Each structure stands twice: as structure tokens, then as C-alpha cells.
């Protein structure tokens with residue numbers, strides 16, 4: 369039986385790679401009996417949805433995007449320097 | 452190794468390997484480059500300048516772009532050189548040229564699970580109240596980006612690149628210069644931290660209301 373620590377890593381990896389069938393079975397067995405890891409799995413999936421949507425949002429808060437000013441400045445610079 | 456790398460391409464890259472016209476670079480890759488620069492340099496002005504320098508350098512050399520990697524990976528490669536110049540100008544060592552090793556312990560992880568008790572969660576996660584509603588709220592996005600900001604830089608880098616910018620497995624390993632195993636561990640740690648941060652800064656308040 370996997371520990372919660374191992375399970376959480378597999379939950380995470382299942383989002384990033386294809387698990388081997390052994391891993392999938394071990395994961396499913398653990399999730400069947402462990403509510404905490406099931407919650408973690410839901411939350412990891414939610415994080416993925418949220419973060420992808422975050423990346424696509426045109427009007428997302430600016431902390432992680434180029435500001436409009438910077439964007440215009442860079443566009444101008446690129447136009448001027450176009451060979 | 453090749454087979455492993457190919458397998459972790461769980462989703463298609465959003466950019467073509469053919470390359471787009473230089474005028475489209477800013478729209479297509481500007482934010483991704485900015486995030487990459489910001490999460491390393493921790494300075495908005497410097498990050499903006501780095502994006503500009505990168506795109507100008509790309510403009511001068513885009514005939515050399517061989518199409519072996521995606522356009523975004525190519526641009527990030529240029530950005531890395533610009534970042535190195537940036538640190539040199541500041542007279543500092545680049546803070547993160549040795550990538551996080553998977554074997555390196557992360558204190559948070561050590562704390563989350565109880566080694567004395569079969570590696571169970573010390574504080575077991577429980578379901579979040581109404582997560583879908585959160586996605587509709589402007590404040591939630593602030594909380595999320597605040598949380599991404601608190602990640603250690605290697606994790607933030609890996610997470611932003613793979614999850615926000617959609618650079619998948621093998622490409623991400625190339626850009627970050629890590630093995631797939633290290634990448635998975637970094638993404639996992641990032642998720643553990645983000646879920647904890649969001650729980651404290653968002654979902655704890657939701658359930659009280």
C-alpha cells in the first residue's frame with residue numbers, strides 16, 4: 369500500500385506523464401480508501417484548470433503579464449528596428 | 452530516454468515549429484517571456500527590458516532559427532543569454548543556474564507528511580468549498596498570482612512554463628535544463644505549495660462566510 373506522500377506524488381505525476389498500469393492501480397487503490405488524497409487529487413486538477421484559464425485571460429490581473437505600456441513600447445521598438 | 456521524453460508530451464505544444472512572423476512574437480510569446488524573466492529577475496522594469504532585448508535580438512537572428520525546437524523554446528533560449536548579461540551588468544552571480552535537484556529536500560514537503568506515522572498527511576486536505584465559483588471572481592486571480600509569486604524560483608519557473616504557458620515535457624526539460632524526474636518533482640512541490648497557499652488565502656475565508 370502506498371503512503372500518502374507517495375500517493376500525492378503519483379497524483380501529481382498523473383497530470384504530467386502517463387502512469388504505468390501498476391502505478392495506476394496502486395494509485396486507485398489508495399484513493400479508494402483515503403479521502404485526504406482524494407481531496408488532494410481534486411485540488412491538483414482544479415489548480416490545473418485554474419492556472420490554464422489564468423494564462424488565457426485577456427483581462428487577468430497584471431502581475432504576471434506585460435503591462436499595456438510595456439507592450440506598446442516594445443511593439444514600437446520592434447517596428448522601428450525591423451530590418 | 453527518448454521514449455520517456457516522448458511519452459511525457461501529454462499535450463500538444465501550442466506553437467508550431469514553422470515559426471511565425473516577427474510581428475506576431477510579442478502577442479504570442481510576450482507574456483511567457485515576461486513571466487520567465489520576472490520570475491528570475493524579480494524586477495518588473497528589468498523583465499520588460501529583457502523581453503524587449505530578447506525580441507530585438509531574435510529579430511536580428513531569426514534567419515538562424517533552425518526550427519529544431521519550438522519558436523517559444525528558441526526565444527526563451529535567447530532570453531536566457533539576456534538574463535546572463537543582466538546579472539553580469541549587476542555584478543552578481545545568476546541566482547539559479549544550478550537547478551533544483553530532486554534529491555534536495557524541500558522543508559515544506561518534510562513538514563507536510565509525518566515520517567513517524569507512515570508518511571500520512573499531518574493536516575489531511577479536505578474538499579474546498581465551491582471551487583468553481585472561485586474561477587468567476589476577480590479577487591481569486593489576485594490570490595492565485597500572489598501564491599505563484601511565493602513559490603521558490605525554480606518551482607515557479609517550472610510551473611509557469613508548463614502550466615501557464617503550456618510548454619510540455621521534453622521542451623520544458625530543455626528550457627529548464629533538468630531531467631524529467633526533476634521536472635515532475637518540481638511541479639509536484641509547486642502544486643503542494645500552491646494548494647496550501649490557496650487554502651490559507653482563499654478557501655479558508657470562503658468557508659467562514
Ligand SMILES: [Zn+2]
Nearest residue numbers: 372375402405
Ligand atoms: Zn492518502
